[in-house]
Amino acid sequence: MPTGFRLPGCLLAATVLALSGCRHADPPRPNIVLIVIDTQRKDHLGCYGNPRPVSRAIDSLAADSIRYDNAFSQAPWTTPSVGSLLTSRYPWELGIRGEPDRIGDEQVLLAEVLRQNGYHTGAAISHFFLSRKWNFDQGFDYFDERWIQGHAGVCSHGVSNQALHFLRSWAAAREGGSDDHEPFFLFLHYFDPHYNYISHERFPFAEELTYDGPITSGMRHEELFEMTAELSDADRDYLLALYDSEVAYTDFHIGRVLGYLRHNRLYDDSLIILTADHGEEFLDHGQLGHSKTVFNELTNVPLLMKYPNQVEGLVARDYIGLIDLMPTLLSYLQIPAPGPMSGVARSVRPDGAKGPVFSETSRLDADQVSVVRDGYKLIWDRKADRLALFDLRTDPGEREDLAADRADVVTQMKSLFWLWKAGSGTGDGGTPDAVEITEEERRALESLGYLRD
Ligand SMILES: [Zn+2]
Numbered sequence: 001m002p003t004g005f006r007l008p009g010c011l012l013a014a015t016v017l018a019l020s021g022c023r024h025a026d027p028p029r030p031n032i033v034l035i036v037i038d039t040q041r042k043d044h045l046g047c048y049g050n051p052r053p054v055s056r057a058i059d060s061l062a063a064d065s066i067r068y069d070n071a072f073s074q075a076p077w078t079t080p081s082v083g084s085l086l087t088s089r090y091p092w093e094l095g096i097r098g099e100p101d102r103i104g105d106e107q108v109l110l111a112e113v114l115r116q117n118g119y120h121t122g123a124a125i126s127h128f129f130l131s132r133k134w135n136f137d138q139g140f141d142y143f144d145e146r147w148i149q150g151h152a153g154v155c156s157h158g159v160s161n162q163a164l165h166f167l168r169s170w171a172a173a174r175e176g177g178s179d180d181h182e183p184f185f186l187f188l189h190y191f192d193p194h195y196n197y198i199s200h201e202r203f204p205f206a207e208e209l210t211y212d213g214p215i216t217s218g219m220r221h222e223e224l225f226e227m228t229a230e231l232s233d234a235d236r237d238y239l240l241a242l243y244d245s246e247v248a249y250t251d252f253h254i255g256r257v258l259g260y261l262r263h264n265r266l267y268d269d270s271l272i273i274l275t276a277d278h279g280e281e282f283l284d285h286g287q288l289g290h291s292k293t294v295f296n297e298l299t300n301v302p303l304l305m306k307y308p309n310q311v312e313g314l315v316a317r318d319y320i321g322l323i324d325l326m327p328t329l330l331s332y333l334q335i336p337a338p339g340p341m342s343g344v345a346r347s348v349r350p351d352g353a354k355g356p357v358f359s360e361t362s363r364l365d366a367d368q369v370s371v372v373r374d375g376y377k378l379i380w381d382r383k384a385d386r387l388a389l390f391d392l393r394t395d396p397g398e399r400e401d402l403a404a405d406r407a408d409v410v411t412q413m414k415s416l417f418w419l420w421k422a423g424s425g426t427g428d429g430g431t432p433d434a435v436e437i438t439e440e441e442r443r444a445l446e447s448l449g450y451l452r453d
Pocket of ligand 1: 038039077078079277278
């Protein structure tokens with residue numbers, strides 16, 4: 001590893017801080033709400049193009065937010081994705097490869113840093129992969145996990161009830177307390193769009209279809225997945241209608257939380273982030289569900305960021321990772337980093353950043369990594385030793401593999417994996433899985449502007 005080497009992202013972060021030029025005597029301490037919807041496909045929200053009326057509440061948030069079109073989760077399943085978001089460390093640095101792996105005690109979570117800096121911290125989560133047992137309660141004053149209901153359950157109403165309980169308790173403490181009552185950080189995790197897909201009475205999209213196939217509301221996912229190869233277009237449409245009903249149900253209950261914030265004059269001043277830990281595949285590449293691949297339907301997630309008093313919606317084509325959220329928040333709050341972070345602090349306005357952003361999965365015997373940069377995405381299936389290159393500007397659905405025709409781009413992009421492992425440090429929980437670099441790849445990195453001290 002070269003000495004004096006720094007990830008360009010780190011330099012960018014330092015530059016953003018230096019250029020911001022608006023250091024306050026009193027750093028901003030807005031209330032912060034972080035909403036993660038499990039298994040929420042980007043293209044199934046209205047603000048990202050779903051023609052069904054599924055997301056009135058989220059769309060209204062989007063109208064006041066930066067809407068990122070090129071946001072990527074670091075993994076296509078819950079534990080490593082949310083782990084990266086809350087620590088700004090990559091899954092391999094966290095040592096999260098499979099279902100039993102939990103966040104290490106030594107990791108510093110966003111909630112811990114915020115609590116140390118005067119925040120009252122609360123969470124309501126609904127998946128055991130984010131539970132106390134998986135060590136995600138680090139830094140939370142209030143941590144509710146009673147709405148973990150499993151694949152067959154319905155939980156969004158319960159998560160929102162717990163959110164409102166937290167907010168009302170906070171408001172009561174403020175009314176009864178001193179002027180310097182602490183701000184809150186509230187982390188909400190909703191699970192309903194995750195399989196099994198259930199039709200909700202208020203949103204009967206599936207019932208509106210004429211359908212007499214084998215799919216039923218609430219069907220066990222094991223049973224559904226066994227039918228994958230035989231599913232017709234009509235089956236897929238029906239599945240998507242069920243999924244949309246889950247999205248709309250979740251949105252309705254997120255709307256109750258946003259409504260409380262608006263009604264109590266907490267919305268405008270708050271910093272609100274909404275995203276997903278990963279998407280969901282509905283035969284986009286021949287499969288159902290998530291975890292085993294890093295295609296866009298799983299890793300290109302929705303991301304809305306509403307800064308305090310933001311009143312205009314912006315659309316950003318910047319390349320951003322969920323791993324960047326923690327350094328971005330801490331930079332905005334002028335809180336020093338608690339230790340090494342692998343993400344990049346982003347400016348409060350879109351800045352046209354082009355990446356690279358990395359994703360990975362090693363769950364269920366998979367071994368895939370991907371990098372997106374400047375319109376291209378390279379997927380490396382390490383198990384099959386196969387590389388696939390896509391031009392996301394013309395082919396966001398990743399249909400046409402350009403690897404054979406664009407060997408130059410493949411070499412450049414592949415060299416970034418070396419940069420990723422070398423530049424991210426050794427990590428605290430993971431074992432560095434060093435990527436060999438060839439002379440050709442080293443030259444490619446230099447041509448991209450990296451490896452210069
Ligand atoms: Zn998930």
